[in-house]
């Protein structure tokens with residue numbers, strides 16, 4: 306049982322230019338056995354948060370509790386947490402086995418036999434039992450990564466803290482290790498906080514995701530909540546690849562108007578905007594339909610600018626308002642088997658049920674997509 310609670314955590318650093326607020330009033334509850342991913346762009350405060358939890362960095366304000374017990378005053382060793390870094394931080398002169406044993410020998414009073422059997426069991430679990438006699442320099446990146454994980458697992462900690470542990474691996478191995486790590490975490494049932502700047506990792510691995518920007522928590526929720534019900538434009542743009550398309554628009558009566566097109570709104574959608582006049586219209590690439598020359602409500606004439614074939618699907622970059630000096634470009638994803646010519650004219654439909662609308666000033670979400678079309682599927686929130 307290990308439940309971690311962060312209450313109003315702030316971290317201030319001083320440098321020659323003054324004060325930096327790396328983490329700003331962060332509150333988060335991580336449930337026992339949960340896999341929480343902390344995600345955000347470089348410099349948003351992810352590593353600082355993890356280092357404060359680990360005890361490697363002091364907290365300027367706020368409280369952290371493990372199963373209700375405050376931990377700020379405890380040393381890293383006393384916290385019973387195991388951290389895995391991007392750099393692996395293996396001891397180069399020690400074998401794999403010695404690396405994995407090291408923490409146990411230092412921090413516990415387990416017998417040598419107990420330590421050996423735990424190391425061997427963990428090595429089997431991670432498929433590195435053949436490598437126990439090798440030095441880190443004789444291992445591939447993926448194998449080193451497993452040893453670093455193994456060293457954390459043998460300690461049987463209350464919480465795993467993982468800081469971009471897959472960042473040094475190539476794309477294929479990273480995808481494979483993502484699945485392995487998830488399976489491992491599920492089997493072990495250890496509360497885990499996983500830091501990454503990669504939204505794909507966050508979406509595919511997390512039970513829940515916490516999105517940070519500039520030290521401020523933007524939203525915490527399940528991957529699908531964040532994807533379909535973003536709290537603001539930052540989350541909407543950060544989660545999803547290719548990113549959500551955004552169009553700056555003005556509210557005029559019952560329409561949204563920009564220099565390049567007008568978008569009529571139903572009365573329900575119009576009502577959800579209240580008195581706001583400057584908005585951002587958002588639409589995910591997969592929700593845009595290419596409809597050829599069909600004219601119907603919410604369709605717009607575009608020109609195909611660039612087609613990026615990805616095999617299973619295409620990213621189609623389209624421009625709207627082609628008569629303008631600077632037409633608006635946006636991206637739609639379409640089935641890979643459909644051929645689309647660059648330079649061709651096509652109409653696209655932006656279905657009203659799939660649009661998001663944000664307050665242009667604050668970024669707050671005023672309307673998120675309707676989920677009635679997915680409600681019956683297993684993917685519902």
Ligand code: ATP
Nearest residue numbers: 318320325327346347348349350351352353354502
């Ligand atoms: P990355 O993905 O690039 O590792 P991050 O989200 O983990 O970024 P942090 O390393 O937590 O970000 O840094 C958050 C902010 O705090 C940054 O502006 C960083 O420059 C600043 N910072 C971190 N450590 C220190 C320090 N020891 N002294 C001064 N500023 C620091």
